[in-house]
Amino acid sequence: MSDAPYIPVTPSLTLPRDRVTGALAWISTVDHKKIGIMYLVTSLVFFCLGGIEALLMRIQLAQPNSTFLSPTAFNQVFTMHGTTMIFLFAMPVLVGTANYLAPLMIGASDVAFPRVNALSLWLLVFGGLLLYFSFIAGGAPAAGWFSYAPLSEKAYSLSKGVDYYCVGLIILGIASIFAAINLLVTIIHLRVPGLTIRRVPLFVWMVLVTQILILLAFPALNASLVMLFIDRTLHAHFFIPVSGGSAILWQHFFWAFGHPEVYILILPAFGVISEVIPVFSGKVIYGYEFVAASTVAIGVLSFLVWAHHMFAVGLGHGVDTMFAAGSLLIAVPTGVKIFNWIATMWQGTIRFTTSMLFAVGFLVMFTIGGLSGVSFAAFPIDWQVTDTYYLVAHIHYVLFGGTVFAMFAGVYYWFPKWSGHMLSERLGKWHFWLILVGFNMTFMVQHFLGLMGMTRRVFTYPNLPDWGLLNMISTTGAFLMGIAVAIFIWNVWTSVSGGEPAGDNPWNAWTLEWATTSPPPEHNFDRVPPVRSRRPIWDLEHPENPDWKHGH
Amino acid sequence: MQNVAMPTTRLFSPDSPQAGAINHLFLIVGVIMILILALVTFLVFYAAFRYRRRPGEGEPPQLFGKKNVEIGWTVAPILLVIFIFVITLRTMHRADPAPAADDPPFLVVTAHQWWWEAQYAEPHVITANEIHIPTGKPLLVELKSADVIHDWWVPQLGRKMDAIPGHPNDFWIQADTPGTYLGRCAEYCGAEHAWMRIRVIAQPQAQFAQWEQHQLEVPAKPRAEEAAQGEKLFQKQLTCASCHRVAGTPAKADIGPDLTHVASRETLAAGRLKNTSANLRKWLANPQAIKPGANMPNFQLTENQVDDLAAYLETLK
Numbered sequence: 001m002s003d004a005p006y007i008p009v010t011p012s013l014t015l016p017r018d019r020v021t022g023a024l025a026w027i028s029t030v031d032h033k034k035i036g037i038m039y040l041v042t043s044l045v046f047f048c049l050g051g052i053e054a055l056l057m058r059i060q061l062a063q064p065n066s067t068f069l070s071p072t073a074f075n076q077v078f079t080m081h082g083t084t085m086i087f088l089f090a091m092p093v094l095v096g097t098a099n100y101l102a103p104l105m106i107g108a109s110d111v112a113f114p115r116v117n118a119l120s121l122w123l124l125v126f127g128g129l130l131l132y133f134s135f136i137a138g139g140a141p142a143a144g145w146f147s148y149a150p151l152s153e154k155a156y157s158l159s160k161g162v163d164y165y166c167v168g169l170i171i172l173g174i175a176s177i178f179a180a181i182n183l184l185v186t187i188i189h190l191r192v193p194g195l196t197i198r199r200v201p202l203f204v205w206m207v208l209v210t211q212i213l214i215l216l217a218f219p220a221l222n223a224s225l226v227m228l229f230i231d232r233t234l235h236a237h238f239f240i241p242v243s244g245g246s247a248i249l250w251q252h253f254f255w256a257f258g259h260p261e262v263y264i265l266i267l268p269a270f271g272v273i274s275e276v277i278p279v280f281s282g283k284v285i286y287g288y289e290f291v292a293a294s295t296v297a298i299g300v301l302s303f304l305v306w307a308h309h310m311f312a313v314g315l316g317h318g319v320d321t322m323f324a325a326g327s328l329l330i331a332v333p334t335g336v337k338i339f340n341w342i343a344t345m346w347q348g349t350i351r352f353t354t355s356m357l358f359a360v361g362f363l364v365m366f367t368i369g370g371l372s373g374v375s376f377a378a379f380p381i382d383w384q385v386t387d388t389y390y391l392v393a394h395i396h397y398v399l400f401g402g403t404v405f406a407m408f409a410g411v412y413y414w415f416p417k418w419s420g421h422m423l424s425e426r427l428g429k430w431h432f433w434l435i436l437v438g439f440n441m442t443f444m445v446q447h448f449l450g451l452m453g454m455t456r457r458v459f460t461y462p463n464l465p466d467w468g469l470l471n472m473i474s475t476t477g478a479f480l481m482g483i484a485v486a487i488f489i490w491n492v493w494t495s496v497s498g499g500e501p502a503g504d505n506p507w508n509a510w511t512l513e514w515a516t517t518s519p520p521p522e523h524n525f526d527r528v529p530p531v532r533s534r535r536p537i538w539d540l541e542h543p544e545n546p547d548w549k550h551g552h
Numbered sequence: 553m554q555n556v557a558m559p560t561t562r563l564f565s566p567d568s569p570q571a572g573a574i575n576h577l578f579l580i581v582g583v584i585m586i587l588i589l590a591l592v593t594f595l596v597f598y599a600a601f602r603y604r605r606r607p608g609e610g611e612p613p614q615l616f617g618k619k620n621v622e623i624g625w626t627v628a629p630i631l632l633v634i635f636i637f638v639i640t641l642r643t644m645h646r647a648d649p650a651p652a653a654d655d656p657p658f659l660v661v662t663a664h665q666w667w668w669e670a671q672y673a674e675p676h677v678i679t680a681n682e683i684h685i686p687t688g689k690p691l692l693v694e695l696k697s698a699d700v701i702h703d704w705w706v707p708q709l710g711r712k713m714d715a716i717p718g719h720p721n722d723f724w725i726q727a728d729t730p731g732t733y734l735g736r737c738a739e740y741c742g743a744e745h746a747w748m749r750i751r752v753i754a755q756p757q758a759q760f761a762q763w764e765q766h767q768l769e770v771p772a773k774p775r776a777e778e779a780a781q782g783e784k785l786f787q788k789q790l791t792c793a794s795c796h797r798v799a800g801t802p803a804k805a806d807i808g809p810d811l812t813h814v815a816s817r818e819t820l821a822a823g824r825l826k827n828t829s830a831n832l833r834k835w836l837a838n839p840q841a842i843k844p845g846a847n848m849p850n851f852q853l854t855e856n857q858v859d860d861l862a863a864y865l866e867t868l869k
Contacts, residue, residue: 071743071844144740147833150717151700156665241718247701247717282605285619290626312703312714316643324640328633332626334728339625340617342595348612349605360600367592371585374633378581378640379575380647383711387703387738438737451564455738458746462823505561545614552616
């Protein structure tokens, strides 16, 4: 047994104790765990809205020359689907997970700025509501989620939709920046003694790098949104070529945010996978340093690749070549991670819980998305396939096969900690297999549709050979995914109070969040186990072979 | 609604050296991608089956990682992406050779919401949506936009290229086999993005020259009573002439497609409808029912007006 003592916790913050109960306790809370859960619930609500929008699109596209949705309605729906899934589902689900878990994983009693934390959440909710209010205020935005100028300018988008898009996203951006500062300070300053930066769980590493990306990327988005808003409301000319502005400028500004954003959405997912795979393989992560360092490499490179969204713009061979080099290079640290995760499974004793199934599904699905990404970096290929369904398939393999699969792995893994109850494994397996089949039905065929010439963002298409059939397969798959998500929600709903009691550490995991009760008390820990390595609970349970003896 | 019968389009049947070069690159990168995917999938499945937990099994040995192995799987992908980078650059020069500074464009294409205007350099032919080219030689196209960003894409003939207001672009187009090639706007450009389609009609030089000559002819003034009535409507009584152009008449605008030889085209409304008499009437009667959001309003024409206008337009062969 290690002779290091337990670490008594003296909360550095005097938190206002909850004197209220019920809904008001949730609304007024500054507890990072409650805020984290509200983030997760918010993201689930928007995930359902975005999913319904996706199904509406798939109904419209199931057959050629369909008239289920008018062009205007379709264009609003695809714009809102993208905007919702990026800003109101993927961002909050990741921020919420980090919000709940990062303080626990570093043995802290809360985040550094609990009130700012509450402000971030409520700004997010407000921004989301404002964006959706556009539907009843004269029409949702219909210029696509990246809102290319001059289509998004007043002359071509007359309704108030794009104005709501600008203001809503500015508010979401502010919320994200607040949350990023909060998590950064928390991770840097509130780690329990002994938990050096080289010992924090990889999830915390990924969250740390992500917050730096948010801090550097979101100001670019907010500044460009302000400019667009000024163009639209005060008749400026930032992005209006006929009066001296530049349409291409918007694209540079937007993707200077937009490409780091892709990594903002995938790095925390990598973090989840880096926690789940070791625990269910019974093995320590293979090559902690490589996984952490490759994350930093991705973070740096992510700022040098934005113009790979612009290979068709005609920026010239020099620019194309440079951004192709960066984009190809970023495949390397990503590939390294895949091999490290597989090596972690190698020679392990793998338990196929639902969480692990999703993690393994992630490995293959994300690899497909990553590899098709490489084909875009070889930019003459991009000159053919960009803005087609091949691209739609690519982003969904990355963001659904990647981020969403990883988040499902994370939810099945941490739900017991969050609620004190286990999710049903039986329903979980139905959920996994249905969504795996549905997802591949929906998006695998879209690669072929793209190669056959189907462009993205079309509300309908002519009756060309095989197009109707492939689109029908895609739509059927989308509905299977819908059923799978309904099963998931049912699983959460019934398990949140009715599931098997979880206990402190149902998976025999090793990081600090499992060293307290499920759910944890408001101050998180009564005492924190001694931290002398990356796996404090392993060290406690294996006094004969603790990690710190190996120098980790 | 009667639809346009369309030939198939596929990326994998390139008809120009430029598109062929891209195809070739895609095949090489595609094979590499599939091999890597097969490797990763095999390793994942192998690990999943071979190392699944069996009842009563103890804890596995804890392996913290081996530097050499990890350096190995870092260096291998670096070598691979260097290889891809090299073949990418080679393809770039083949698929999109830089035009000489003094190369005049063969054709200037201007994208509009939601149709294509084409102006040939010499002789100065103006047409819309259906673009004729001679086969067998690379032709330089200058691409512009009159409003928002669009994108020219005819997969079998070469790369796609954005049409950006204030930023004219050049690209090469070539077709080796005579025939009709389908393309479309590939950058989302508003309500009717889906129906902003392109047809490129590649013809042997002699036939192309013939077409060109025909396009230069100014249509004769209609003599039949209905058509003459239609012309009067078009030129004077209605506002058609404030958006459209008919060579040899006062109608000179380029807000909507040039109609000088509209009757000789295969389709109407940028590929939305097959060009038949019935479809033309349907279009004139209410464009918004056929292409909702298009810039041509519903003029609430009477049936007689529609007949007269259609009769006139049908003389514009």
